[in-house]
Amino acid sequence: MTNLDTLAPGSRARLVSLGGERAFRCRLMELGLLPGTILRVVRRVDVGGVLELEVRGCRLTVRRGEARLLLVEPN
Amino acid sequence: MAKPTRVKRVALAGNPNTGKTTLFNRLTGSDAKVGNYPGVTVEHQEGRLELPLSGGVLLVDVPGTYSLSARSAEEQIAIQAIAGLSPIERPDAVLVVVDATQLTRNLYLVLQVIETGLPVVVAINMIDMLAVRGLSIDTPTLARLLGVPVVAISSQSGRGLDELRAALDFLLRDPSRGTPGPRWLPESPELEHDVNAVAAAIPAAWHCDEAQRRRALALWALLSLDEHDELRGASPELRGVVAARRKLAAAEGREIEAEIIQGRYSWIDRHAAQFLVERPPTRPSTTDRVDRVLLHPALGFSAFLLAMALVFQALFSGADPAIGLIESLFGWVQGWVRELLPAGLLNEFVCNALIEGVGSVVVFLPQIALLFLFIGVMEDSGYMARVAMLMDRLMKAVGLHGRAFVPMLSGYACAVPAILATRTMERRRDRMLTMMVIPLMTCSARLPVYTLIIAALFPASQILGFLPVQGLLMVGMYLFSTVTALVCAAVLGRTLFKGPKVPLLLELPPYRMPHWPSVLRMVWQRSRLFLTQAGGVILGITCGMWALLSFPRDPAVLARFEAERAALVAEVDPARRESRAAEIEVAEAGELLRTSLGAASAAAWSPPSSPWASIGRSASACSAPSPPARCSSAPWAWSTASARTPRRNRRRCGRNCGPSATGTAGRSTRPWWGSP
Known part of the structure; x- marks a missing residue:
């Protein structure tokens, strides 16, 4: 188990748990990022300090600091 | 019941980036109005939609949102506009646009809207993108599972829009076609208790004595209200109940929000196989290939x-x-x-x-x-x-x-x-x-x-x-x-x-x-809004400035310059006569300006002994239609300045920067603050 921000681009993982504030967790979950969801790190964009994720067929960006709050199981 | 003369309202909801605006434009034609929702500066469009049976109905755009949950007054607009909470009028039906290529996430909002008990019709947009993405959707099955009419459309090409109009038309005639009741119910008795407790605290003005609506608003409150939100109209009682239930749940090791969201998504995921076929794409999409360049580090x-x-x-x-x-x-x-x-x-x-x-x-x-x-x-x-x-x-x-x-x-x-x-x-x-x-x-x-x-x-x-x-x-x-x-x-x-x-x-x-x-329609709307709203203010200020700089008028000064002009007739050389006439005009404008109310108030703002006044004087001393010759050896900034039409610069300069160094640079009787 590891933090999402440590994953290399291209790797897939299963979301285990979400940390952070209540509103932040709610927002992620409502976008389909629920525990058990499979996600993929598409790329890291260092200029903007963000990660691009693929979840349920759509592309989302999260800040690296916020990605650290997500625990994932790489697979 | 609605009065028979009342124009029916249809709310247009959907996630961001689902082509909602394009669909709105397609359905309403050209007479859409842009306005603000009451109380908040959230813009929305309203336009007339012609239906075969129902006649003209009002299509009201709802801000794009992934869910009805809200943290701020702006996000609250979505629930207000869809459920028809004060001050927004209740719609007669809700048209939810979903992106065909991101169906499961988009259906989350659809489930929420269905829960409110309003008649719903779903438009699956970008249907022409499905093949490209290796997807296929069984629309009739989805309609059966959701219990509401579902129409596949493409707002870009216009495909399916007639069917959509017809579906909406039938729905307005017979709302029961689009009100199937909630698709998902709390699985655990504890969550059921939470929902019931909060539903009891929902104000009567919100729930209108409709049990289903009451429950939907209770779910909304459980997801939205907390101590940091900026929502309006939630009573302290409601907030208290929500906080108490959340605390209780935490003591039991449960998280209410997660249970609700998970409940909706598990309904979607459980049924997805029946209406959605996904084949993994064989090659990277165009977007991927473009992003490989546009999001490349260098x-x-x-x-x-x-x-x-x-x-x-x-x-x-x-x-x-x-x-x-x-x-x-x-x-x-x-x-x-x-x-x-x-x-x-x-x-x-x-x-x-x-x-x-x-x-x-x-x-x-x-x-x-x-x-x-x-x-x-x-x-x-x-x-x-x-x-x-x-x-x-x-x-x-x-x-x-x-x-x-x-x-x-x-x-x-x-x-x-x-x-x-x-x-x-x-x-x-x-x-x-x-x-x-x-x-x-x-x-x-x-x-x-x-x-x-x-x-x-x-x-x-x-x-x-x-x-x-x-x-x-x-x-x-x-x-x-x-x-x-x-x-x-x-x-x-x-x-x-x-x-x-x-x-x-x-x-x-x-x-x-x-x-x-x-x-282009957006460009036109913005330009029109600027002309009608900001334009009036700018025009008013221009007139006010003119008055300040033109009054009081000293008849003695006017007479003196008139006499000077009369004397010019004697001048034989036309070139000299013209240059002398221009000089007189500048001198007159300067004289009138010095005696005007505007100049008097400007003097009050900056006493003549201040360093700024001397800057103003020295700057206006060298002010000319083009930058002074001294600057010509300077680098880019100077050359840009002199290359630009000086007259435009002065015009905008005067307008934007107020009474500053431009002083009496104007060359005519027109005031310096905006003369071409």
Whole structure:
């Protein structure tokens, strides 16, 4: 188990748990990022300090600091 | 029951980037109105939709949202507009647009809307993208599972729109077709208790004695209310119950929010196999291939800089021909009216206040239209989300939204379109903060003012033998204005506009060709709004300024200059006569200005002994239609300044920068604050 921000681009993982504030967790979950969801790190964009994720067929960006709050199981 | 004469309302809801605006434009034609939702500055469009049986109904756009849950008053609009909570009128039906390529996530909102008990019809948009993405959707099965009409459409090509109109028409005739009841119910008895407890505290004005609606609003409250939200109208009692249930659940090791969201998604995931077939794509999509370049660490940033340079250059000088044309047109009308009307106060008012005022409004249009054209193309193509992503780190550091970047950049060209462009940000706090700092950026109209002041105060010399002092100072002024704006944003963002921290959860939509009719319509709407709303204010101020600078009129002064003019007739050489006439006009304008109310109040603001007054004097001493000769050896900034049409610079300069160094640079009887 590891933090999402440590994953290399291209790797897939299963979301285990979400940390952070209540509103932040709610927002992620409502976008389909629920525990058990499979996600993929598409790329890291260092200029903007963000990660691009693929979840349920759509592309989302999260800040690296916020990605650290997500625990994932790489697979 | 609704009165028979009442026009039926249909709310148009959907996730962001689902082609909702294009569909709205397709369905309503050209008579849409842009307005604000009552109480908050969230814009919405309303337009008339013609249906075969129901006749004309009002289609009301709801801000794009991933869910009905809300944290801020702006996000609250979605639930208010869909459920019809005060002050927004209740819709007769809700049309939910979903993106065919992201069906499962989009269905989350559909489930929420169905829960409210309002008649729903679902439009699956971008149906033509399915094959490309290796997907297929069984629409009849989805309609059966959801219990509401489902129509596959393409808002870009117009496919399926007749079926959609028909479905909506039938739904309005027979609402029971689209009100199947909640698709999902709490699985655990504990959650059921939570929902019931909160439902009991929902105010009567909200639930209208409808049990289903009451439960839906209870679920909404459980997801939305907490101690940090900025929502309106939630009673302390309701807040208390929600907080108590949450605490109770936490003690039991449960999380209510997760259970609700999970409940909806597990309904979707459980049934997805019945209506959705996914084949893994065999090759990377076009978006992937484009993003490999546009989000590449080096290439992507260069492309970004190039795109921004293009926007900036277009605003800074690309609009010049159109601006020149407008100015000549108004100059011509002014000259024509001046000859037409008898000389006197009316003539001066019409020419110098009215025509001048309208001209100074219209002259902004080319830049406004250009900026919104760029913004429209960037939004519609999907690049704007990438810009926000690339700029997030920098903008977040000073508390600004990533989307504030384009308006701030436009501020270097002109603050007026830049401030208008802040409308593309959803949150009021982000908009206000950006609007507050944009005027601090050095706009192009300030360039000649800097040129004059620097030329007046610093001789053209070099540091270390090759660095021109004047050029360095000009670069310094730009840096100073940028740093000031960023520092102000950081300070204001932490004090006056302090808001809840918003995580960056940006969707990166696939790249698409912009839908030109929608883009052009947006450009037209923005330009029209500027003319009608800001235009009136600018015109009023122009007239007010004219009055301040024209009164009181000293008859002795007028008579003296009239006599001088009369004496000119004796002059034989036509060239000399003309130059002398111009001199008289300038002298008269100066004399009248000195005795005017405006000058008196300006003097009150800055006493003549202050250093600024002396700068003003020395600057106006060297003010001329083009920058002084001393500046000609200076680098880029100077050459840009002198290459630009001086008359436009003075015009905008006077308007934007107020009574400053431009002083009495005007060469005619027209007031200096806006004369071509």
